Amino acid sequence: MKRGRLGLLALVVSQAVWAAEPPAPTFTAEANLVRVDFEVLGREGQPVGPLRAEHLVVKDDGVRQEVAALTEGQGPLDLVLLFDISGSMENAVEQVAATAEVAFRELREGDRVAVMTFEERSTLLLRLTPDLERVTRTVRERVLAGRFEGGTALLAGVDDAARYLMSTGRGAGRRAVVIITDNQGLRSRKEGAVVNRLWEADAALHGLVTASRGRTVMQWYLRITAPYVMFLEEGIGGAVAKTGGVVVAAKNAEEGFPELIRRIRTRPALYYRMPAGPEGKFRKIDVELSAAGRKAFPRAKIYARRGYRIPGAETAVASAEELLAEIDIEEEMEEEVEEEEEEEWDIVLQAVTEPEEEEEAVEVGPPPPPPPLPPM
Structure with missing residues (x-):
């Protein structure tokens, strides 16, 4: 699998987008982009907008990145x-x-x-x-x-x-x-x-x-x-x-x-250029409202993905091999679907083993306190 999976897209963005700077930028096919789906909710839990690039601050492993483009509901x-x-x-x-x-x-x-x-x-x-x-x-x-x-x-x-x-x-x-x-x-x-x-x-x-x-x-x-x-x-x-x-x-x-x-x-998505880094490394994403964003949408909160893995040929092949070895159904299922319209398959959970050393996701703090006892 080529470099560019896991939301790190090598693509041409030529759709109608909310751009960081008007007019909307066009990215060449060689540009590696990180896509982050997100949502900004107001005090009542409703989505707010319209959003502009200046409303957002995005950091990759703590380093601020320029928002290249914003889209809303774009793509399959x-x-x-x-x-x-x-x-x-x-x-x-x-x-x-x-x-x-x-x-x-x-x-x-x-x-x-x-x-x-x-x-x-x-x-x-x-x-x-x-x-x-x-x-x-x-x-x-x-x-x-x-x-x-x-x-x-x-x-x-x-x-x-x-x-x-x-x-x-x-x-x-x-x-x-x-x-x-x-x-x-x-x-x-x-x-x-x-x-x-x-x-x-x-x-x-x-x-x-x-x-x-x-x-x-x-x-x-x-x-x-x-x-x-x-x-x-x-x-x-x-x-x-x-x-x-x-x-x-x-x-x-x-x-x-x-x-x-x-x-x-x-829901909207933001794009930024992927910083250089070793293949296979997990990196942390932070998306926040800027001062302009907090002024436009007071007391709103952002919900966004908090990490990704830098892709590469070696990690992509290893992941594919692992999936085929553990699920062991993809090729068989293709043949069965041609002959029989719907044939279910089971993933036997007991057969799935976790790697001995697996990177833990970024910690985000303690869980919320238990809810108060409802009135009887």
């Missing part, structure tokens, strides 16, 4: 729908299936969607396809037709979705994983390893989290009375934050799903 989108099919999720999945057609109206020509499920194992039901009717049919006829039971290997499911995206090759489009879950899982992967994998896949993790009041109260109670139980659990919050994603928390997934798809499709 590859989206993996990752469904939690543990016992408590059937109603939420039914609601998502009911609104799939409405949500997919937010997508555009060239966008592709894949469908995966997970509990203790991860299963790919449908590879990336632009056929949204087929996606809707897969959710209704295959996800809902399955059994909702078993444990929840939450981060393992996210990791497998990132591995799948990496196995499909790399283009100039954007990538995202949308996980539909109640955000309760047992420890199955190291968060840092999963975040690094998402960075390598150039994918943001977004969550549609369904929650009942009863479970919120129980979580608060367990944090006080049985913290060891909470220690054994894992959630998606850290991975979402470090990849620049968003979480939509909704008691009714029927309302939250179309809103989340719309926000993913229309």
Whole structure:
């Protein structure tokens, strides 16, 4: 794989963009660019804009970089729908299936969607396809037709979705994983390893989290009375934050799903030239509002990806070999799809081993305090 994957794009930007300096700049094919999908939210949690380059400050490993261009909702989108099919999720999945057609109206020509499920194992039901009717049919006829039971290997499911995206090759489009879950899982992967994998896949993790009041109260109670139980659990919050994603928390997934798809499709991205560095090194990204940005959008907050890996021939080949060795399904699946329209495959989580020495993702501080006890 050539230098230029993982969101470090060698491309010509000739679309209508929000430019750092008018008129919009044109970048030659030799220019290596880092693309950072982000979102700026106001006090009420709503996206704000319009944004200009002077509203933003971006740093790469602590060194300020010039914003080369800004776009909004530009380029094709590859989206993996990752469904939690543990016992408590059937109603939420039914609601998502009911609104799939409405949500997919937010997508555009060239966008592709894949469908995966997970509990203790991860299963790919449908590879990336632009056929949204087929996606809707897969959710209704295959996800809902399955059994909702078993444990929840939450981060393992996210990791497998990132591995799948990496196995499909790399283009100039954007990538995202949308996980539909109640955000309760047992420890199955190291968060840092999963975040690094998402960075390598150039994918943001977004969550549609369904929650009942009863479970919120129980979580608060367990944090006080049985913290060891909470220690054994894992959630998606850290991975979402470090990849620049968003979480939509909704008691009714029927309302939250179309809103989340719309926000993913229309969110902005900034570009800057990639500084020189050793191939394979993980680098930290910081995106902040400038003084002008804080004045234009007081008390707004930025949500952006916080790192990437410098690409190179050696690291790209090694990653591809690792994916093929661990998943061991890509070629077989291509043959099966030609003969049989849809054939699911399983990723056996027990067969996936973590490297002995794996770089941890950048630490971003302690988790937020537990929520206050709701009034009885």
